[in-house]
Every structure is written in C-alpha cells, then in structure tokens.
Amino acid sequence: MANQEILLQIKDLSKSFKVGSRKLGVPAQQLHALSHVDLEVYRGETLGIIGESGCGKSTLGRCIVGLHTPTSGELMFEGSPLSFSGPQGKGLRRKIQMIFQDPYSSLDPRKTCGKIVEEPMVIHKTVEDRAQREERVRELMGVVGLDAQHVHRFPHEFSGGQRQRINIARALSLSPDLLVCDEPVSALDVSIQAQVLNLFGKLQKEFGLTYVFISHDLSVIRHISDRIAIMYLGQVVELCGAEGIYDSPLHPYTQALLSAIPPASPFEKKKAIELSGDIPSPIGDQVGCPLASRCPHCTDRCRRECPQLTEQTDGHQVACFLYDKERAR
Amino acid sequence: MDELILEVNNLKTYFFLASGVAKAVDGVSFQLHKGETLGVVGESGSGKSVMSKCVIRLLEKVGRIVEGEIKFDGQDVLSFSEKELMAYRGQDVSMIFQDPMTSLDPVFRIGDQMMENLRIHRGLEKAEAKKVAIEALRSVGIPNPEARFEAYPFELSGGMCQRVIIAMALCCNARVVVADEPTTALDVTVQAQVLRLLKKLQKETGMALMLITHNLGVVWDMCDRVMVMYAGKIVETAAVKDLYANPLHPYTWGLLDSMPSLSSQRKTALKTIAGTPPDLRLTGTCCNFYNRCPYARPICTEQVPELVELEPGHLVACHRQCKSETLKRGEDGGNG
Structure with a gap:
C-alpha cells in the first residue's frame, strides 16, 4: 500500500472544545475531542473509522470537510495544506464532500429533490447553463437509483433510503475526490442498508471515489473498508487492513469491541471480554493511555504515559505498551 | 418453559387515519411461556412496536384493537377497566422502551421515578421503597447506587439510563417484560452489557421476555423462539x-x-x-x-x-411453502 498516492494526510490533528464552567469565576475547561491523530488516506481506498459514541469520529470527519477548525495539527490534501479560505478554498470544498448521518434532517424540507441536488452546482458555478444542470441532475438521480421523474418531489415524499440516495446524489454533483460518510446507513433498516451499501460500492468502482467511512457498526465497516482505524477517546488506537483487525486484533480495546458484537449465528459461542466501567470523561487534562482505567492489562506506565501508534507487522499499527518492543526486551 | 403466561389470538390493530385504515397489526397470534425469550424481528413499519403496545394496552388514540384477544394468565386483558389496567401495567407486564434518554422524565430525580412505581404498585412506604429501589439499581450494576438515586436522567449516560429503566421494569417483579428495541440506541459494548444483564435477571426471576429488535445478532444471542413480522x-x-x-x-x-456479516466476503x-x-x-x-x-x-x-x-x-405463511410444494432458498424464481 505504500506505493499508493496519498490523497489526504492528517498530521498530529487535535481538536478541543471549550466547556463553560457552571461556577462563576471558575475558568472554562477543555474537552479533548481529538488528540494527536495521524492518518493517511490513499486515493481510491475506503478508510473505515470506528468507535463508540463520543470517541471523536464525527469530529474527525467534520475537521476533514472544514466544518470544524482544528485546534492544532495539519491536514494535507493532494500534497498541499488544506485550507478552506479564499478562492482556492472554494475549489477544495468542491473536492471534499460529506454525507450526513440523518437522512431526515440533512435535506431542506422546502426544496424539491431536483433543487437540492442542483444547489452545489449553482454555488460552485460548475455548470452554468440551466438546461445542462437539469440534465446533470437527472443523470445523477439515475446513478444513485432514483426515478428521474421524482425531481419535483419534496424530501418528505421519499423514504429514508431514498433520502439517503438524494444526499449521495447531492454530494456527487460536484464530482468530488473524497467523500466523508458520517454514519450514512445507521438510520436505515437492514434491507435498505444493504441497498445503500451496494450503491457505495458501485459508485466507488465507477468514479474512483475515496471514502472516509465513519460508523459504529463493525460488520458494516468490515464489509466496505480496505483499512480500518479504531478510535477511543479522541485517539486512534489501532490501524490496519480490514481483514487483519478481525483476525488478529492487537489492542485490548479492539479485542473488547469485537467480543461485544452479537454472534453471527445461534450456534456461535463467544468469549466475552468485558471492559468494566464507563468511558472516562474527555474533559480536562488527559494523562496516560485513554484505556488505562478500564484495561485488564493496565500497568503503571499506562497511567503515566500515552502510547504512540507504532507499526507491528506490515501496515498494522497499534498504540499500546503491551506491544512495545523495548519492554519485551 | 411450560407454564403459559401470555396468549395473543388473532390480534388486529388498525389505525383510523383521514387517508384510510392502516392495518398496523393484522391477525397476529402467539404464546409466551414462563422463562422464555421470544424475539420479534422485522423492518420498521412492520407492526412490531404497535403489537407490543397493544400487549401493555398503551396504544395511541388513533389506533384501535378491532379484533382478537390478549390473555394474561387466563384473564382477558382487553376487558380490563382503567383501574385493573393500573395493576396490570408495571406489575404483571412491564415495558422497556427504545430510547432510554427520552423515556425517563427529565425533571424528576431517577430515585423519585423509581419510588413512584414501587409505591403505586407494591404499596410500599417511602423508606422501604427507597431501599428496594437502591437494591434494584445495584442489581443492574450501577456503581454507587445511593448517590445515583439522587441523580437526574441527564447526569447519566445512555447505557446507565437504560439500566435504570430495566431496574424500574424489574423492581415490581413483572412476570412478562416487553423490551422494545432496548439496545438500538446504545453502543455495541454497552449493548453487550445490557443484554447480559437481561439474561442474568431472567435466569434469577424466571420472567418471560419479549424482545423486539431489528438486529438478528441480538436474536441469535438472546432468544429461544423468534417471530418474523412483515x-x-x-x-x-x-x-x-x-x-x-x-x-x-x-x-x-x-x-x-x-x-x-463478519464472515462474508468483503466488498462483494x-x-x-x-x-x-x-x-x-x-x-x-x-x-x-x-x-x-x-x-x-x-x-x-x-x-x-x-x-x-x-x-x-x-x-x-407462504403459498410456495406448503405440504404440496417446497421452495428452496436461492432457487430460480422463474420470473427473474
């Protein structure tokens, strides 16, 4: 994979939010949503990002499309720094599009389907001619599997799966290079979810799209991704190829996460690895490994230092002192 | 597994809307035995939630049970008066709702909400109700229940709220628990905790559980029997x-x-x-x-x-699956 072109590089990205204190005179605290995330996204691949709610996966997606400004760190897109300001920024926005989780609230209820899909082209002036634009809208609706006769319908006249298709058509209307999909199928029923997942696969083949696919559903992520990043409390704790993460999970958190998936058949008996307690609060100073308070293998060092992502085998990176070569010696 | 607790016969629940009559539940029959877990699966809109609401008689005004009978322990639930229903709900049958954050009242402390339940259904005094409630919170694995007793719902995480609701549902020793998508709003790790908890409590109390879900994995994990609705x-x-x-x-x-599934070929x-x-x-x-x-x-x-x-x-229920004909999975349908 090393010989592939890097489309997006995330370097030491951190994002923290200010949390107002409830007491007068007490200074506001920092909520560390992302801390020191390093990731690379190759052209044409699907990078799956998985984690529990509150682990910062949506914040990461939003940082990539520029909906959040990172506190520190850098994003490089096609080798140059990613900045959304100025005329150049507008061009970049065109190349990176996002699909949101909730197909019900991410479409303007007062606009027809045609207008929704057309709008990005109007804003970015990619297709100036109105007739051409309408032609393109119909073409896009065909691509995502919507009936072109429904251009004049409003979002409420569509089902959840169809709305998600409108969302996808809107994102595709600017022919982007990178699509950030923030839980695009979690609001859909299983049978509809399968249809939309197939559509994602088809579009990737057809247009050579690159996806950053965020989800909390491990089987969906495994199905669609080439590589998977596991996040916990704002950090990437493990990164590896899609097969490897299920066959040989290294990080204790990944192991616990995998053991929590419901079985694939009634005959399967799983060994339960339970993490005790809840996710610690991301507010305030973060010391040590984020999993230290819940990890069964926790050592003193885990409470003091934060492990870095280090390469174990080819392409399999893990942030855990258990796999620290120095300690093994 | 032999004692019959709940029996539903040919239940028909229709919604009378301005645009017509929606047949939300159209002739459903099933039985639930002691200690059994019955899974109900289906897509949204297949009538699983409406059916569960009929069982506990909490149907919205526009819906009406037009036909059928629901029998709990031999008694006809549909003929219950409001007063009898008060005793029935919560005491005989209790329900765990889908969204833990919205099914608790945000302006009352969780302890008060639990005590209300206990004082009405079991007629306990305040002090005793508090003791039972704290014990129930402890049994569902909430750390430091004495302190949590005073907490408001917004101070708890989703998984904790769902535990509180489970504790509420169980502290009146209900014999049937209807759980309507109890883990859909939760993360996988929390889901695993909640399911394990339900299993453990079921073993202890011998309650019958009706588990409504659209996640087949949960069904494989939890249920004895399963009903597919469409x-x-x-x-x-x-x-x-x-x-x-x-x-x-x-x-x-x-x-x-x-x-x-985790075992299937990727990217196909x-x-x-x-x-x-x-x-x-x-x-x-x-x-x-x-x-x-x-x-x-x-x-x-x-x-x-x-x-x-x-x-x-x-x-x-399929025309092509009967005694004279057996359809095989994946067989060519003959019409594309």
Missing part, C-alpha cells in the same frame, strides 16, 4: 436454531442475506430485497410480500397465505 403479519415463526439453519420464508431469506455486493414495504392501507388482499418476492406466482396476488405448521414448531 407488514403487520407474522410470516414465519420458529425456534431460533431452526430459523437460522432452515429459514423458509423468502422474506426471512432476504433479511438474513442483507446483513453484512450484498443481496438485497428489492423495493419497499407496502402501504399498510392497501394490505390484506394478497400476500403482502409478493411485489418484492422473486418467487412470486399468480396465486400470491390473489390469496392471503395462511400460517401453516410445516415442521413441529416451525410455522410459515
């Missing part, structure tokens, strides 16, 4: 292992195939069920699944298929 009707019901090993209805096949197209569920105002004259079924025959558009018992305990 457009207000039961299309297939069987013991869990039978349903997994030998599903018979084309809809069940579609449901099983469209789940991406998933099999899908084409089309969308039917309009519930128009169902009831033919097989509801015929327009999405690859195996449909002319008879499917003419007659409603009956639920027939093909193997002991394995019932299916």
Whole structure:
C-alpha cells in the first residue's frame, strides 16, 4: 500500500472544545475531542473509522470537510495544506464532500429533490447553463437509483433510503475526490442498508471515489473498508487492513469491541471480554493511555504515559505498551 | 418453559387515519411461556412496536384493537377497566422502551421515578421503597447506587439510563417484560452489557421476555423462539436454531442475506430485497410480500397465505411453502 498516492494526510490533528464552567469565576475547561491523530488516506481506498459514541469520529470527519477548525495539527490534501479560505478554498470544498448521518434532517424540507441536488452546482458555478444542470441532475438521480421523474418531489415524499440516495446524489454533483460518510446507513433498516451499501460500492468502482467511512457498526465497516482505524477517546488506537483487525486484533480495546458484537449465528459461542466501567470523561487534562482505567492489562506506565501508534507487522499499527518492543526486551 | 403466561389470538390493530385504515397489526397470534425469550424481528413499519403496545394496552388514540384477544394468565386483558389496567401495567407486564434518554422524565430525580412505581404498585412506604429501589439499581450494576438515586436522567449516560429503566421494569417483579428495541440506541459494548444483564435477571426471576429488535445478532444471542413480522403479519415463526439453519420464508431469506456479516466476503455486493414495504392501507388482499418476492406466482396476488405448521414448531405463511410444494432458498424464481 505504500506505493499508493496519498490523497489526504492528517498530521498530529487535535481538536478541543471549550466547556463553560457552571461556577462563576471558575475558568472554562477543555474537552479533548481529538488528540494527536495521524492518518493517511490513499486515493481510491475506503478508510473505515470506528468507535463508540463520543470517541471523536464525527469530529474527525467534520475537521476533514472544514466544518470544524482544528485546534492544532495539519491536514494535507493532494500534497498541499488544506485550507478552506479564499478562492482556492472554494475549489477544495468542491473536492471534499460529506454525507450526513440523518437522512431526515440533512435535506431542506422546502426544496424539491431536483433543487437540492442542483444547489452545489449553482454555488460552485460548475455548470452554468440551466438546461445542462437539469440534465446533470437527472443523470445523477439515475446513478444513485432514483426515478428521474421524482425531481419535483419534496424530501418528505421519499423514504429514508431514498433520502439517503438524494444526499449521495447531492454530494456527487460536484464530482468530488473524497467523500466523508458520517454514519450514512445507521438510520436505515437492514434491507435498505444493504441497498445503500451496494450503491457505495458501485459508485466507488465507477468514479474512483475515496471514502472516509465513519460508523459504529463493525460488520458494516468490515464489509466496505480496505483499512480500518479504531478510535477511543479522541485517539486512534489501532490501524490496519480490514481483514487483519478481525483476525488478529492487537489492542485490548479492539479485542473488547469485537467480543461485544452479537454472534453471527445461534450456534456461535463467544468469549466475552468485558471492559468494566464507563468511558472516562474527555474533559480536562488527559494523562496516560485513554484505556488505562478500564484495561485488564493496565500497568503503571499506562497511567503515566500515552502510547504512540507504532507499526507491528506490515501496515498494522497499534498504540499500546503491551506491544512495545523495548519492554519485551 | 411450560407454564403459559401470555396468549395473543388473532390480534388486529388498525389505525383510523383521514387517508384510510392502516392495518398496523393484522391477525397476529402467539404464546409466551414462563422463562422464555421470544424475539420479534422485522423492518420498521412492520407492526412490531404497535403489537407490543397493544400487549401493555398503551396504544395511541388513533389506533384501535378491532379484533382478537390478549390473555394474561387466563384473564382477558382487553376487558380490563382503567383501574385493573393500573395493576396490570408495571406489575404483571412491564415495558422497556427504545430510547432510554427520552423515556425517563427529565425533571424528576431517577430515585423519585423509581419510588413512584414501587409505591403505586407494591404499596410500599417511602423508606422501604427507597431501599428496594437502591437494591434494584445495584442489581443492574450501577456503581454507587445511593448517590445515583439522587441523580437526574441527564447526569447519566445512555447505557446507565437504560439500566435504570430495566431496574424500574424489574423492581415490581413483572412476570412478562416487553423490551422494545432496548439496545438500538446504545453502543455495541454497552449493548453487550445490557443484554447480559437481561439474561442474568431472567435466569434469577424466571420472567418471560419479549424482545423486539431489528438486529438478528441480538436474536441469535438472546432468544429461544423468534417471530418474523412483515407488514403487520407474522410470516414465519420458529425456534431460533431452526430459523437460522432452515429459514423458509423468502422474506426471512432476504433479511438474513442483507446483513453484512463478519464472515462474508468483503466488498462483494450484498443481496438485497428489492423495493419497499407496502402501504399498510392497501394490505390484506394478497400476500403482502409478493411485489418484492422473486418467487412470486399468480396465486400470491390473489390469496392471503395462511400460517401453516410445516415442521413441529416451525410455522410459515407462504403459498410456495406448503405440504404440496417446497421452495428452496436461492432457487430460480422463474420470473427473474
């Protein structure tokens, strides 16, 4: 994979939010949503990002499309720094599009389907001619599997799966290079979810799209991704190829996460690895490994230092002192 | 596993809307025994939640039970007066709702909400109710229950709120617990905790559990028997292992195939069920699944298929699965 072109590089990205204190005179605290995330996204691949709610996966997606400004760190897109300001920024926005989780609230209820899909082209002036634009809208609706006769319908006249298709058509209307999909199928029923997942696969083949696919559903992520990043409390704790993460999970958190998936058949008996307690609060100073308070293998060092992502085998990176070569010696 | 607790016969619940009559539940029958877990699966709009609300008699005004009977311990639930219902709900049958954050009252402390339940149903004094409530909180694994007793719902995480609701549902020793998608709003790790907890409590109290879900993995993990619903009707019901090993209805096949599994080939197209569920105002004259079924025959558009018992305990409603004909999964339907 090393010989592939890097489309997006995330370097030491951190994002923290200010949390107002409830007491007068007490200074506001920092909520560390992302801390020191390093990731690379190759052209044409699907990078799956998985984690529990509150682990910062949506914040990461939003940082990539520029909906959040990172506190520190850098994003490089096609080798140059990613900045959304100025005329150049507008061009970049065109190349990176996002699909949101909730197909019900991410479409303007007062606009027809045609207008929704057309709008990005109007804003970015990619297709100036109105007739051409309408032609393109119909073409896009065909691509995502919507009936072109429904251009004049409003979002409420569509089902959840169809709305998600409108969302996808809107994102595709600017022919982007990178699509950030923030839980695009979690609001859909299983049978509809399968249809939309197939559509994602088809579009990737057809247009050579690159996806950053965020989800909390491990089987969906495994199905669609080439590589998977596991996040916990704002950090990437493990990164590896899609097969490897299920066959040989290294990080204790990944192991616990995998053991929590419901079985694939009634005959399967799983060994339960339970993490005790809840996710610690991301507010305030973060010391040590984020999993230290819940990890069964926790050592003193885990409470003091934060492990870095280090390469174990080819392409399999893990942030855990258990796999620290120095300690093994 | 022998004592019959809840029996539902030919339940029909219709919603009377301005635009017509939606047949949300259209002739559902099932039985629930002591200590048993019955799974109900189906897409949204298949009537599983409406059915569960009928069981606990919490149906919205627009909906009406037009036919059928619900029997709890031999008593006719549908003829209960408001007063009898008060005793029935919570004490005999209790319910765990889908969204833990919205099913607790945000302006009351969780302890007060739990005590209200106990004082009404079990007639306990305040001090005693508090003791029972704290004990219940401890049994569902909430750390430091004495302190949490004073907490408001917003101070707890989603998983904790769901535990509180489970504690509330169980502290009156209900014999039937209806859990409507209890883990859908939760993360996988929390889901695993909640399911383990339900299993443990079931073993201790011998309650019967009706588990409504759309996650088949949860069904495999938890249930003894499973009921597949589609457009207000039961299309297939069987013991869990039978349903997994030998599903018979084309809809069940579609449901099983469209789940991406951890063992399947990556990046291959998933099999899908084409089309969308039917309009519930128009169902009831033919097989509801015929327009999405690859195996449909002319008879499917003419007659409603009956639920027939093909193997002991394995019932299916399909014209092409009967004693004279057996359809095989993946067989060429003959019409593309």
